[in-house]
Amino acid sequence: MSEEKLYDLEQLNAIAAGNDDFVTKMVNMFLEMTPALVDRIEAGLQTQDWAEVRSAAHKMKPSVDMMGIKSLHDVVRGIEGNAKTESNLEQIPDLYFKLTDTLEKVYEQLRSR
Amino acid sequence: MADNFSVFVVEDDEFYSEVLEYHLSMNPDVTVTKFNNAKDFLKNLDKNPGAITLDYSLPDMAGEEVLRKIKEYNSDIPVVMISGQEDIKTAITLLKDGAYDYIVKDEDTKDRIWNAIKNIRENQGLKKEISELKQQVKKKYDFTTSIIGNSPSMKKVFAMIEKAVKSNITVSITGETGTGKEVVAKSIHYNSPRGKKPFLAVNITAIPSELIESELFGHEKGSFTGANARRIGKFEEAGEGTIFLDEIGEMDINMQSKLLRVLQERELTRVGGSGLVKVKCRIISATHKDLAEEVRKGNFREDLYYRLLGLPVTLPPLRERANDTLVLAKHFIDEYADENDLGKLKLTSKAQNKLFKYPWPGNIRELKAVVELCCVMTDSDLIEEDHITFNSTGSIDTLLQNEMSLEEYKNRIVKHYLDKYNNDVVNVAKRLDIGKSTIYRMLQERAV
Ligand SMILES: Nc1ncnc2c1ncn2[C@@H]1O[C@H](COP(=O)(O)OP(=O)(O)OP(=O)(O)O)[C@@H](O)[C@H]1O
Numbered sequence: 197m198s199e200e201k202l203y204d205l206e207q208l209n210a211i212a213a214g215n216d217d218f219v220t221k222m223v224n225m226f227l228e229m230t231p232a233l234v235d236r237i238e239a240g241l242q243t244q245d246w247a248e249v250r251s252a253a254h255k256m257k258p259s260v261d262m263m264g265i266k267s268l269h270d271v272v273r274g275i276e277g278n279a280k281t282e283s284n285l286e287q288i289p290d291l292y293f294k295l296t297d298t299l300e301k302v303y304e305q306l307r308s309r
Numbered sequence: 310m311a312d313n314f315s316v317f318v319v320e321d322d323e324f325y326s327e328v329l330e331y332h333l334s335m336n337p338d339v340t341v342t343k344f345n346n347a348k349d350f351l352k353n354l355d356k357n358p359g360a361i362t363l364d365y366s367l368p369d370m371a372g373e374e375v376l377r378k379i380k381e382y383n384s385d386i387p388v389v390m391i392s393g394q395e396d397i398k399t400a401i402t403l404l405k406d407g408a409y410d411y412i413v414k415d416e417d418t419k420d421r422i423w424n425a426i427k428n429i430r431e432n433q434g435l436k437k438e439i440s441e442l443k444q445q446v447k448k449k450y451d452f453t454t455s456i457i458g459n460s461p462s463m464k465k466v467f468a469m470i471e472k473a474v475k476s477n478i479t480v481s482i483t484g485e486t487g488t489g490k491e492v493v494a495k496s497i498h499y500n501s502p503r504g505k506k507p508f509l510a511v512n513i514t515a516i517p518s519e520l521i522e523s524e525l526f527g528h529e530k531g532s533f534t535g536a537n538a539r540r541i542g543k544f545e546e547a548g549e550g551t552i553f554l555d556e557i558g559e560m561d562i563n564m565q566s567k568l569l570r571v572l573q574e575r576e577l578t579r580v581g582g583s584g585l586v587k588v589k590c591r592i593i594s595a596t597h598k599d600l601a602e603e604v605r606k607g608n609f610r611e612d613l614y615y616r617l618l619g620l621p622v623t624l625p626p627l628r629e630r631a632n633d634t635l636v637l638a639k640h641f642i643d644e645y646a647d648e649n650d651l652g653k654l655k656l657t658s659k660a661q662n663k664l665f666k667y668p669w670p671g672n673i674r675e676l677k678a679v680v681e682l683c684c685v686m687t688d689s690d691l692i693e694e695d696h697i698t699f700n701s702t703g704s705i706d707t708l709l710q711n712e713m714s715l716e717e718y719k720n721r722i723v724k725h726y727l728d729k730y731n732n733d734v735v736n737v738a739k740r741l742d743i744g745k746s747t748i749y750r751m752l753q754e755r756a757v
């Protein structure tokens with residue numbers, strides 16, 4: 197696995213204060229809940245339901261930040277912001293691909309952690 | 310202050326609320342309850358959490374509205390608002406509406422929340438402690454609630470207390486051990502106009518007689534070996550409050566004259582000093598002895614006796630308070646159950662009868678101890694006869710407090726056995742391992 201590590205559990209480890217079970221639990225929770233949020237974004241994009249896109253992206257922020265996925269920091273906020281103001285909407289599909297692309301790799305890396 | 314602090318985390322983001330719960334629960338005194346929507350949370354507001362962290366964007370209600378509902382319910386509960394994004398206008402509105410803090414979800418949110426909760430806890434602890442203390446003092450010595458009793462003999466006592474509260478008169482309290490002398494003294498003090506000034510209790514028996522004078526009147530530096538610094542005595546310390554001279558009957562005769570002089574002059578001199586200090590405190594004394602009898606025997610100065618007598622309050626022994634035994638027993642049971650979060654406990658009628666028939670040599674103090682033990686012994690909500698054990702060592706202790714001569718104790722013991730075994734001298738002699746003739750002699754001398 198020579199590819200760059202896309203996540204960083206430093207923050208989570210700091211909170212866990214040595215409790216690895218907690219870290220595992222949170223990682224699993226991330227793996228379980230994120231795909232559903234991604235689905236919501238996709239569905240929103242298809243129906244042009246920007247409120248739904250905004251809300252799903254908004255909900256993704258804390259976990260993405262906590263998992264230390266730095267490359268998605270601006271991506272999630274970009275989707276949320278554009279959907280909220282309904283401006284630069286043409287950027288959203290690109291951001292969305294970046295999101296799913298990165299997340300696929302992150303899932304992979306987390307599973308083989 | 311290690312009581313549990315309950316924090317409600319209202320947050321629809323599962324991931325985030327999990328992290329918050331984990332982080333806040335690092336403090337073992339904090340209990341976290343999570344809610345993921347406003348409706349469920351509001352239904353539980355009556356559980357009065359110590360603090361709330363509230364997500365600004367919940368699925369079912371706007372943050373401002375939830376905040377308003379909390380504040381309407383109880384404006385004292387601190388609410389930390391947590392928002393997904395920085396928005397100064399919202400922040401200002403929320404703070405104006407009474408939010409304790411406004412925190413944006415980012416990297417150091419958890420520390421900011423941790424600190425906010427910590428501050429809230431410290432503040433609340435302090436506030437609570439102070440108001441509880443005030444409550445306690447007020448409630449504890451409001452004699453209509455702290456001194457329990459409906460018997461005619463206690464009604465007389467209440468009437469005397471009421472008189473004492475309204476005046477500055479010296480009070481002398483007499484009663485067997487455990488009849489409530491100290492509670493009465495405190496009730497008088499705290500309900501009198503001096504109530505906010507100090508109440509100082511001095512137990513004469515607890516202080517070696519050579520130190521009593523300095524304890525009461527203070528001393529100057531170097532006035533005796535060990536007097537390394539100047540120290541004021543209890544009379545001065547009491548200021549315009551009340552000094553409670555407990556077990557005054559045990560004061561030695563020398564000290565009695567010194568006390569008498571101070572009470573007459575209303576002035577004292579510190580040991581080793583020369584200046585005069587005004588005495589402004591009220592004097593309440595107590596004894597379990599019959600002081601008039603001590604005067605007759607020459608153990609207590611007659612002039613001091615009259616000086617201290619003032620308004621005499623005589624506390625009847627529990628066995629002379631009619632139904633009060635049961636009233637008090639129920640009171641102590643409720644109090645115990647309340648303090649220990651038990652449900653209602655009831656005495657069976659047999660148990661009541663057992664309590665009622667016992668002579669209570671240790672009076673209310675003993676009743677309280679016995680009743681609390683019952684509450685521990687029972688496994689249900691009923692206290693039965695068998696749960697009641699009278700602590701015999703306790704009674705011996707109290708018996709010994711009477712400080713009778715050995716001869717008198719001997720007589721008491723023999724009499725106790727004769728009563729118990731229907732005056733069967735042979736049996737009693739055998740049990741006590743003494744000669745029958747000894748008992749006959751005692752009977753003849755009417756000692757027993
Ligand atoms: N009438 C009463 N109602 C409720 N509690 C009482 C009553 N009288 C006494 N108590 C309680 O009984 C206990 C003993 O009371 P207190 O210390 O005042 O007795 P005392 O007469 O000073 O005893 P001693 O002579 O042994 O010092 C205390 O816990 C007190 O709160």
Ligand SMILES: [Mg+2]
Nearest residue numbers: 487490491555
């Ligand atoms: Mg006492």
